[in-house]
Structures are given as C-alpha cells and as structure tokens.
Amino acid sequence: MLKAKKESNYTKGIVPVLITIFLLITGYALYKPLPEGFTISKWDRAVMHVVEPALRVAYYYPSRMFTKPSNMVQWTRGALNTLSKTLGLLVNTHGQVDIKWHKWNETPVKVYRPTNNKTSTDGAVLFIHGGGFALGNVDMYDSLVKRMAYEMKTLFISIEYRLSPETVFPGGILDCEAAIDHFFDFGAVQFGVNTSKVVIMGDSAGGNLATVIAQRRAARNSFPKLAGQVLIYPLLQMADMQTVSYRYFHSRLRGYALVDPESVAYYYMFYAGIDMDEKAYLVPSVISNGHVANHLQSEASEIMSYKSVIEMKHNYKNHSITERWEVSQSYEAQDLMEPFLTNPDFSPLMRKDLSNLPPTMVITCEFDILRDEGLIYGERLKVSGVPTTTIHYENGFHAMLNFHSELDEASKSVDDIEQWTLNAINNA
Template sequence: MPLHPDIAQILAGLPAPPPGPLDPVAMRAAEEAQVLPLEERLPLHSVEDTTARTPAREVPVRIYTPVEADTYGLLIYFHGGAFFLGSLETHDHVARSLAKETGLKVVSVGYRLAPEHAFPAGLKDCYAAVRWAAENGGTLAWDGTTLAVAGDSSGGTFVAAVAGMAHDDGFDRITHQVMFYPSLDLDFDVDRYASLRENAVGYGLETAGLKPFNAFYLGSGADPADPLVSPIKRADLTGLPPALIVTAEYDPMRDEGELYGRRLKGAGVDATVSRYPGAGHGFVQHFSWIPEYHRVFEETAAFLKGES
C-alpha cells in the first residue's frame, strides 16, 4: 500500500533541515519542545522517576505502573534516537502505551548518549538496568515471570545487543525481546539491503541521513563490525530469547530487521517478524496515534502473553 495519507501529509509539511552539520544540542531541544504537557499524557496508576543503583553507576530510570496490583511482570524499555537523541521525556508516551496495553510494569532507561559519552556507555547502562531490575525484583514487585526488553530504532539495537550480552554472561532471566524497526547493521553500504535503495527518499528517515545521524555514535568508538554495535553480525544466535521484530514498509532499515528475524528462526529462536504496511521509520514514536499503528502495542502485548 502507499505511504499512509496522514503520514504523507505531515511529512510534506515539514521544513527542510537547516544546512550544515547536525547540532545535537539544538536537535535535542527541538525534540523536547514537542513533548506533551503532563496533564495531556495517558494516565496510569503511577509514574515515578528514580535511580537504578548499579555496580557501574547510577542510571536514571522512569517506572510506569499501569494498575494497582500485588505483583507485575517487567518490561525494560530503551528509547530510540540514533544513539544521540531521545530521552525519558521524548518517549514517555511510548512507555505509557506499552504499560497500559501489556499490563506490565515498564522501566524506561535514561542511558548515556553519544557523542558526550563514548561507546559502550549507553549500552552498558541498558544492560546494567536490566540486571538491576532482576536483582531488585522485591522493590519492583516483580512476580518473577516476564522480564522483557524492548526498544525502538537504536533502542532496538540495544535490545539485541543486551540479549546477546546476557546470554554470553549466563544471565538467563530475560524472557522476551521486542524490537521496533531496529537498526541492526551499522554498515550503511546501500547495496547491502534492497530497502536502503527502495526507501531511500521521501519517507521521513532517508538513507543518505543514516551515516550523519549515526556518526556521533560511530565516532565515539562504536565499530560497525562489532556484534554489540551491529547485532546482525553476531555469529551464533542460538539460545537467545523469543523475539518480536516490528518493521515498517517504507523504512530504509526494513530489510536488516527482517533478515535478523530469519536468522533467529534459523538458529532455533522463536521469532516473529511483523511488517506494518504504509508506515515509515519511527512510526511507533511519531504516529502511534493512528489506530492501525497503535495496534503495535496490542501486538506486543499478545506476543508477551504468548498469544501471537
């Protein structure tokens, strides 16, 4: 199907980006300016900012409790933003919707960003937050069952990398991994995947923008050949948690996500790949108010409950 008309209309009205190199400070400020005021956000039983005190450092987290209950399953969420954008605030609405639709307590991680913090600072924060959640289950009222990790775009990169790190460390508490249009191969050779050419221009995120957007991360020491940076390069995918990989029809990174899903299946991992027609990269963050795309939260809930 063509690009969803509501998305196409909004993209057509966006101003051209300013000339010159990307300015992380200005871009972050512009994103924060779009955040809804508190009174307009989806209400939940409670939303609390706190700190995950890990052996490495104190990591800011925001905990979303959907309803009052004695115990909960947990979902640890990593926001997207090409490793240099995004925050607890810019993705607050995503975390709220995940909590509401899944019924899980969501822990959103305020990990360190490039270029101020070199690789693997952000990844280490995400992994540390997952370990912290498991080790502090009593404080979080964890029921000891579901411990899922989820993320969008570069947050999906961290999901795949954290799942691999946990497996290699013998930490087997992660039960599910959910990746929304993940960036899994940071080698941006346009001939590697057909979607890099098919969806190169006109759908929001453009192929030519991948290198400059990810330059802050790669310039901080992240090597695209490293499986922790490009999880699709991990040689052995056996033993990883069941996965839901959501892709978008008009995303330049569509094909790498779908290839990763096929590779997981080939390694014996229970993996579901779900392509959303008419959508482009970032639709969970920017366009989940459209009913057919809000369904992604319901699909995630069904996956986590074993119903998909």
C-alpha cells in the first residue's frame, strides 16, 4: 500500500514537470525574434511574441499542409473566425450602442446605432472589412466597429459582402454598392442622418473595395458625394509584387504569420475568378511579376512612378533590401490576368484621374507588404489636389487594428482614425 502511494505521488509530481518541459520546448521551437522596430512598447512586443507564434500554429502552418488552395482558404477562414472571438473582449459600450442586422438590397449589414439615437454627429460611417476578398466577416470586426461607434457616438454600417472564391470580381463591389445605395435612399428617413455626411472606411481588401466605390461614385458624379474615405493599409494593385515592401518581406519576414506575397497572389487570383486549385503552379511566376504582359508594363510603371520617392524615405531601420530578382515570365498568367491588372475596379491604384475624390485618410504600416502601394496612392492623391492625410506607423504591421484592444500602437491608430473621421463628417 505504501509503495503504491509513493508511486501515485511520484506520478502526480512528474506530470507538471513533463508539461512544463513540453511547453518550454514548444516555446523554444516556435520562438522567432521580432524585427527591430516591430511594435515599439515593451508591452506590445511581449504581446506579439505570444500572438504571432499562436497565429502560426493556428492557421499559418496548417494552411500550408493542404494541397488545394481552396482548402487552405477554408481552414484559414475557420481558424481566424475562431481566434477573432478572443480579441476585443475589453470593449465595453455600457449599453450605449444598439446593434441590429438588416438586409439591404439582398446584402446583409450590421448597424451600430448610439442608443436612443444620441449621436454626436448627423453623419455615418460605412465600414467594409478586410480579408483578401476571401476571408473575414462582419463579426470578426465587431469589437473594432463597436468601439468606434461608441467612442465617436456615430452611426456605423458594417457590410457583409460575399467572398471569393465562391463569389468573384466584381461581386463584392456590387454587394457593397447595393447596400450603400439603399442607405443613401432611405438613411435620412430611417436613421435621421444627413447623407452628405457619410464617410466610407475599409482595411486591406476592404480598403480596396472602399477605394473602388469612392472612385466609381466620383466617375459617375454620384450624389450625395462622400464626405471622406479612410483607407487602412489598403490592397490597391497587383502589377508590381517586387516593391521594396514586398522585397523586405522576402528578406526578413518570411515565415512569420503576416500577410505574405504568396497569399496575396492566391487571394487576388481567386478574386479574379481563376481556379487556383488548378493554377497554383502560376504563383511563383506571379510573385516575380511574370504575370505582367509587356504591353502593360509601361502603363503600370507610370502609375508606380512614385516608388523611387518611397524607397528613399522608408528603409526599415537601414536593413538591407534585396535587389529586384529576375522575372519568371508566364504567358498563361499574363493572359489570365490581363483583364484585371490595369482595371481600376480591380486594382484601384491604376485609375489615372483621381481629381474628383473626397477628402482621404490613408493609413500605412512599415511591416506590411502593402506599405508602398498605400504610400504611393497617398502621394498621387495629394498631387491630384485631393485633401489627403497620410499617417505612416513606423512600428505598425498589417491587420494590427484587429488587435486594437491588445496593442498600444493599434489603439493609437484607432484614435487617429476616429478624430479624422469626425472632422470629415463635421466639415462636410
């Protein structure tokens, strides 16, 4: 009996030790030092040293195990949808925001309305979520939008557009426009807003859709005019995947759970209606710019002409950037992508006339492969005479606003966005 009791105590004692050893080994295996300048406060870096490996385990590594890119999309959707439920838990609106789902012209929208319509403005914000056209949903951005609606005391409408590969270009645009048209038709009566005081806002692929919608409304001279647009690390082009920010990723950020060139290629091509389960072999050519036909290169280069200015201003703490590598041409990829690369509804950076656009805020982050296209678009807007505010977060990274409750850098960005948006609404 005594011997059995000793063995039991031994077993109970060894289990915690084994668990501790396992966790230490796992932590050591997953540890990757963050680049210099990646977030600035000690708290933010500590958080990201936990979050980034967790993201690698949850979706990045598993998604690379699928042979079909469509299965990779499905896994990533599920993983991110689950993980998003653990974020933003500290957001408390103190019962001051009413949240209801509606369906406007067959497009679901989630409306965030200050309780008893106690708004600080008579305007509104149209929010379009990101996710590479294939990921994300309104609920994933619920805490962020809820926070902004509460802190700004302003009506927010978050749009649930259909995703690719199930719904391809221009389906997402049309979904958003259908909902927005309904709002402009009925918003004044239904919510008591002044429809000339509406700001459109989106992040990443949502920034693409927001940009496209603003451009299309400007081209049609639609009324009411938008009071402003907020573009948060927007995805704007696919004609140059060897910008400095892309090349920096290859040299320093490969293997981190951050937006990577291969994923952009997959998601953008899914959005274009290309069956990437069959055409995955094209991706290596695409990320070298081998998908750009010769007769499109001069047009693309003209639009990207500000890249030299961008390269001089931002150098990743003097980290050396690799030179552009040899283009691996793919005539098949060129044929498939030709209808899209200079189509401004697909790649809004390629629109030549930007003069009639509303006041704009462009948010960019240093550790983001989309950094350069956002910086270029901001410069082009300024040259075109559009009142433009550009804020570049030298310690920020793509999708950081999804951690607005957890990271100081992201929370500061939300504050900046709120202040600019309120000014745009009040000045309209």
